[in-house]
Amino acid sequence: MYAKTYHATHPDMMVGASNDQLRDRYLFRGLFANDEVVLNYTHYERIVVGGVAPVGKAVELPSQTEPTSASGKPFLERRELGVVNVGQGAGRVTVDGVAFTLQARDGLYVPMGSDKVVFESLDTNQAAKFYLVSTPAHARYETVHISIDKAVPLQRGALETSNERVIYQYIVPATCKSCQLLLGMTLLSEGSVWNTMPPHLHDRRSEVYFYFGLAEGQRVMHFMGEPEDTRHLVVSDSEAVISPPWSIHMGSGTQNYGFIWAMGGENLDYTDMKQLDICQLK
DSSP states (O other): OOSEEEOOOOGGGGTTOOHHHHHHHHEEOOOOOBTOEEEEEESSTTOEEEEEBOSSSOEEOOOOOOSGGGTTSOTTSSEEEEEEEOSSSOEEEEETTEEEEEOTTOEEEEOTTOOOEEEEESOGGGOOOEEEEEEEOSSOOOOEEEOTTTSEEEEEOOGGGTOOEEEEEEESTTTOOOSSOEEEEEEEOTTOOEESSSOEEOTTEEEEEEEEOOOTTOOEEEEEEETTEEEEEEEOTTEEEEEOTTSOOEEEESSOOEEEEEEEESOOOTTOOEEOOGGGOO
Protein backbone atom coordinates (compact mmCIF):
# COMPACT_ATOMS: atom_id res chain seq x y z
CA MET A 1 0.00 0.00 0.00
CA TYR A 2 3.04 2.27 0.21
CA ALA A 3 4.69 3.85 -2.82
CA LYS A 4 8.05 3.95 -1.05
CA THR A 5 9.66 3.23 2.31
CA TYR A 6 12.24 5.67 3.71
CA HIS A 7 14.75 4.21 6.16
CA ALA A 8 16.25 6.21 9.02
CA THR A 9 19.79 7.45 8.42
CA HIS A 10 22.85 8.40 10.46
CA PRO A 11 24.52 11.76 9.73
CA ASP A 12 27.65 9.88 8.63
CA MET A 13 25.63 8.70 5.62
CA MET A 14 25.72 12.26 4.30
CA VAL A 15 29.49 12.05 3.80
CA GLY A 16 30.23 11.39 0.16
CA ALA A 17 26.56 10.97 -0.76
CA SER A 18 25.70 12.08 -4.27
CA ASN A 19 22.88 14.50 -4.96
CA ASP A 20 20.79 11.66 -6.37
CA GLN A 21 21.38 9.60 -3.22
CA LEU A 22 20.24 12.50 -1.03
CA ARG A 23 17.11 12.92 -3.12
CA ASP A 24 16.38 9.21 -2.88
CA ARG A 25 16.77 9.18 0.93
CA TYR A 26 14.99 12.40 1.89
CA LEU A 27 12.78 13.78 -0.92
CA PHE A 28 9.11 12.86 -1.46
CA ARG A 29 7.99 13.18 -5.09
CA GLY A 30 4.78 12.23 -6.86
CA LEU A 31 2.56 12.74 -3.82
CA PHE A 32 -0.54 13.41 -5.91
CA ALA A 33 -2.15 11.20 -8.56
CA ASN A 34 -5.66 11.77 -9.87
CA ASP A 35 -8.31 9.77 -8.01
CA GLU A 36 -5.76 7.87 -5.93
CA VAL A 37 -4.35 7.88 -2.41
CA VAL A 38 -0.54 7.96 -2.46
CA LEU A 39 1.20 6.99 0.80
CA ASN A 40 4.87 6.75 1.78
CA TYR A 41 6.17 5.04 4.92
CA THR A 42 9.13 6.34 6.90
CA HIS A 43 11.17 4.92 9.76
CA TYR A 44 11.34 8.40 11.28
CA GLU A 45 8.80 8.19 14.12
CA ARG A 46 6.86 5.84 11.73
CA ILE A 47 5.52 8.95 9.97
CA VAL A 48 3.41 8.32 6.85
CA VAL A 49 3.36 11.09 4.21
CA GLY A 50 0.95 11.20 1.30
CA GLY A 51 -1.64 12.95 -0.78
CA VAL A 52 -5.07 12.60 -2.34
CA ALA A 53 -6.24 14.32 -5.55
CA PRO A 54 -9.93 13.44 -6.04
CA VAL A 55 -10.77 14.77 -9.48
CA GLY A 56 -13.41 12.51 -10.98
CA LYS A 57 -14.62 10.54 -7.97
CA ALA A 58 -14.52 10.16 -4.20
CA VAL A 59 -11.46 8.33 -2.90
CA GLU A 60 -11.27 6.30 0.30
CA LEU A 61 -8.30 5.91 2.62
CA PRO A 62 -7.14 2.30 2.12
CA SER A 63 -7.14 -0.43 4.73
CA GLN A 64 -3.94 -1.96 6.04
CA THR A 65 -2.37 -4.75 4.02
CA GLU A 66 0.31 -6.04 6.38
CA PRO A 67 1.18 -7.69 8.64
CA THR A 68 -1.32 -10.49 8.25
CA SER A 69 -2.80 -9.78 11.67
CA ALA A 70 -3.67 -6.21 10.56
CA SER A 71 -4.71 -6.95 6.98
CA GLY A 72 -8.10 -5.42 6.16
CA LYS A 73 -8.24 -3.35 9.33
CA PRO A 74 -8.61 0.46 9.13
CA PHE A 75 -5.50 2.46 8.33
CA LEU A 76 -6.17 4.55 11.45
CA GLU A 77 -6.59 1.56 13.77
CA ARG A 78 -3.52 2.70 15.72
CA ARG A 79 -2.75 5.99 13.96
CA GLU A 80 -3.88 9.63 13.83
CA LEU A 81 -4.04 11.77 10.70
CA GLY A 82 -3.55 15.40 9.75
CA VAL A 83 -5.11 16.72 6.52
CA VAL A 84 -4.67 20.08 4.76
CA ASN A 85 -6.43 21.11 1.56
CA VAL A 86 -3.63 22.55 -0.59
CA GLY A 87 -5.75 22.70 -3.75
CA GLN A 88 -7.50 25.67 -5.32
CA GLY A 89 -11.03 24.40 -4.75
CA ALA A 90 -13.05 23.26 -1.77
CA GLY A 91 -13.23 19.61 -0.80
CA ARG A 92 -15.04 17.30 1.55
CA VAL A 93 -13.60 14.77 3.98
CA THR A 94 -16.10 12.33 5.45
CA VAL A 95 -15.04 10.54 8.63
CA ASP A 96 -17.29 7.62 9.59
CA GLY A 97 -20.30 9.30 7.98
CA VAL A 98 -19.64 12.82 9.31
CA ALA A 99 -18.74 15.27 6.52
CA PHE A 100 -16.33 18.20 6.88
CA THR A 101 -16.00 20.84 4.16
CA LEU A 102 -12.43 22.03 3.77
CA GLN A 103 -11.91 25.27 1.90
CA ALA A 104 -8.48 25.94 0.42
CA ARG A 105 -5.88 25.98 3.25
CA ASP A 106 -8.25 24.41 5.81
CA GLY A 107 -7.02 21.56 7.99
CA LEU A 108 -8.55 18.53 9.70
CA TYR A 109 -7.43 16.29 12.56
CA VAL A 110 -8.69 12.70 12.26
CA PRO A 111 -8.26 10.60 15.40
CA MET A 112 -7.10 7.06 16.01
CA GLY A 113 -9.82 4.47 15.55
CA SER A 114 -11.57 6.21 12.67
CA ASP A 115 -12.85 3.54 10.29
CA LYS A 116 -13.84 5.03 6.95
CA VAL A 117 -12.27 8.25 5.63
CA VAL A 118 -13.40 9.49 2.20
CA PHE A 119 -12.01 12.43 0.20
CA GLU A 120 -13.77 14.30 -2.61
CA SER A 121 -13.77 17.61 -4.47
CA LEU A 122 -16.87 19.81 -4.44
CA ASP A 123 -16.15 21.05 -7.96
CA THR A 124 -14.20 18.79 -10.29
CA ASN A 125 -13.34 21.80 -12.45
CA GLN A 126 -11.52 23.31 -9.46
CA ALA A 127 -10.42 20.24 -7.54
CA ALA A 128 -9.23 19.97 -3.98
CA LYS A 129 -5.86 18.41 -3.10
CA PHE A 130 -5.39 16.91 0.33
CA TYR A 131 -1.93 16.63 1.86
CA LEU A 132 -1.74 13.85 4.47
CA VAL A 133 0.55 13.18 7.44
CA SER A 134 -0.01 10.31 9.88
CA THR A 135 1.77 9.23 13.06
CA PRO A 136 1.21 6.32 15.45
CA ALA A 137 -1.25 7.06 18.27
CA HIS A 138 -2.09 5.62 21.69
CA ALA A 139 -5.43 7.31 22.42
CA ARG A 140 -8.52 8.52 20.58
CA TYR A 141 -9.40 12.21 20.64
CA GLU A 142 -12.02 14.28 18.81
CA THR A 143 -12.13 15.00 15.09
CA VAL A 144 -11.38 18.72 14.67
CA HIS A 145 -11.90 20.92 11.60
CA ILE A 146 -9.32 23.74 11.70
CA SER A 147 -10.08 26.51 9.23
CA ILE A 148 -7.19 28.88 8.54
CA ASP A 149 -8.93 31.70 10.43
CA LYS A 150 -9.10 29.47 13.54
CA ALA A 151 -5.48 28.35 13.40
CA VAL A 152 -3.09 30.00 15.86
CA PRO A 153 -1.10 32.65 13.88
CA LEU A 154 2.47 33.68 14.67
CA GLN A 155 3.99 36.66 12.85
CA ARG A 156 7.68 36.14 12.15
CA GLY A 157 10.50 37.75 10.16
CA ALA A 158 10.59 41.01 8.19
CA LEU A 159 10.51 42.09 4.57
CA GLU A 160 13.92 43.73 5.06
CA THR A 161 15.44 40.27 5.66
CA SER A 162 13.30 38.56 2.99
CA ASN A 163 11.54 36.30 5.52
CA GLU A 164 8.28 38.00 6.48
CA ARG A 165 5.86 35.15 7.14
CA VAL A 166 2.89 33.94 9.16
CA ILE A 167 3.05 30.57 10.91
CA TYR A 168 -0.41 29.04 11.29
CA GLN A 169 -0.50 26.38 14.01
CA TYR A 170 -3.15 23.81 13.09
CA ILE A 171 -2.60 20.67 15.15
CA VAL A 172 -1.11 21.95 18.40
CA PRO A 173 -2.37 21.66 22.01
CA ALA A 174 -3.97 25.12 21.81
CA THR A 175 -6.12 24.02 18.85
CA CYS A 176 -6.87 20.32 19.29
CA LYS A 177 -5.66 17.29 21.20
CA SER A 178 -3.37 14.79 19.51
CA CYS A 179 -1.09 12.01 20.64
CA GLN A 180 2.17 13.08 18.99
CA LEU A 181 1.31 14.82 15.73
CA LEU A 182 2.12 18.53 15.44
CA LEU A 183 1.24 20.27 12.18
CA GLY A 184 1.02 23.78 10.81
CA MET A 185 1.38 25.91 7.72
CA THR A 186 3.70 28.82 7.00
CA LEU A 187 2.87 31.38 4.29
CA LEU A 188 5.56 33.79 3.11
CA SER A 189 4.66 37.34 2.13
CA GLU A 190 5.26 38.56 -1.41
CA GLY A 191 8.89 39.59 -1.67
CA SER A 192 10.01 37.14 1.02
CA VAL A 193 11.69 33.83 0.21
CA TRP A 194 13.51 32.55 3.33
CA ASN A 195 11.77 30.22 5.76
CA THR A 196 12.79 29.06 9.26
CA MET A 197 15.57 31.60 9.57
CA PRO A 198 17.55 31.22 11.76
CA PRO A 199 17.39 27.40 11.63
CA HIS A 200 17.12 24.93 14.49
CA LEU A 201 17.35 21.24 15.41
CA HIS A 202 14.86 18.86 17.04
CA ASP A 203 16.66 16.18 19.07
CA ARG A 204 13.39 14.59 20.17
CA ARG A 205 11.34 14.89 16.97
CA SER A 206 11.48 14.22 13.24
CA GLU A 207 9.91 16.72 10.85
CA VAL A 208 8.65 16.87 7.27
CA TYR A 209 8.46 20.02 5.12
CA PHE A 210 5.93 20.03 2.28
CA TYR A 211 6.35 22.90 -0.21
CA PHE A 212 3.44 24.26 -2.27
CA GLY A 213 2.26 27.40 -4.01
CA LEU A 214 5.25 27.50 -6.39
CA ALA A 215 4.53 28.55 -9.95
CA GLU A 216 5.72 26.39 -12.83
CA GLY A 217 9.46 26.73 -13.26
CA GLN A 218 10.03 28.01 -9.71
CA ARG A 219 12.00 26.11 -7.05
CA VAL A 220 12.93 26.06 -3.36
CA MET A 221 16.49 25.36 -2.23
CA HIS A 222 15.97 23.26 0.91
CA PHE A 223 19.00 23.16 3.20
CA MET A 224 19.66 20.13 5.38
CA GLY A 225 22.48 18.30 7.14
CA GLU A 226 24.44 18.95 10.31
CA PRO A 227 25.02 22.66 11.03
CA GLU A 228 28.75 22.41 10.32
CA ASP A 229 28.28 20.43 7.10
CA THR A 230 25.15 21.52 5.23
CA ARG A 231 23.79 20.23 1.92
CA HIS A 232 20.81 21.26 -0.16
CA LEU A 233 18.04 19.78 -2.29
CA VAL A 234 16.26 21.55 -5.15
CA VAL A 235 12.53 21.09 -4.50
CA SER A 236 9.60 21.61 -6.88
CA ASP A 237 5.97 22.44 -6.11
CA SER A 238 4.07 19.80 -4.08
CA GLU A 239 7.22 17.96 -3.01
CA ALA A 240 8.33 17.29 0.56
CA VAL A 241 11.57 16.69 2.45
CA ILE A 242 12.03 14.65 5.60
CA SER A 243 14.24 16.17 8.28
CA PRO A 244 16.00 13.77 10.70
CA PRO A 245 16.50 14.98 14.28
CA TRP A 246 20.18 15.73 13.59
CA SER A 247 19.48 17.89 10.53
CA ILE A 248 18.76 21.57 10.10
CA HIS A 249 15.74 22.43 7.96
CA MET A 250 15.35 25.73 6.19
CA GLY A 251 14.87 26.92 2.64
CA SER A 252 14.91 29.78 0.18
CA GLY A 253 12.73 30.01 -2.91
CA THR A 254 12.84 31.76 -6.25
CA GLN A 255 9.48 33.30 -5.24
CA ASN A 256 7.31 33.40 -2.14
CA TYR A 257 5.48 30.15 -1.37
CA GLY A 258 3.90 28.15 1.41
CA PHE A 259 5.00 25.07 3.28
CA ILE A 260 3.42 22.65 5.74
CA TRP A 261 5.52 21.43 8.63
CA ALA A 262 4.60 18.27 10.48
CA MET A 263 6.36 16.58 13.38
CA GLY A 264 6.17 13.39 15.36
CA GLY A 265 8.18 12.41 18.39
CA GLU A 266 8.56 12.43 22.11
CA ASN A 267 6.46 15.46 23.07
CA LEU A 268 4.01 18.13 21.92
CA ASP A 269 6.14 21.11 22.93
CA TYR A 270 6.38 23.34 19.86
CA THR A 271 9.27 25.25 21.46
CA ASP A 272 11.38 22.12 22.04
CA MET A 273 14.20 22.99 19.65
CA LYS A 274 17.86 23.98 19.63
CA GLN A 275 18.13 27.40 18.05
CA LEU A 276 21.18 28.04 15.88
CA ASP A 277 22.87 31.23 14.79
CA ILE A 278 23.32 31.63 11.05
CA CYS A 279 27.04 32.11 11.70
CA GLN A 280 27.25 28.52 13.01
CA LEU A 281 26.39 27.07 9.61
CA LYS A 282 29.03 25.81 7.20
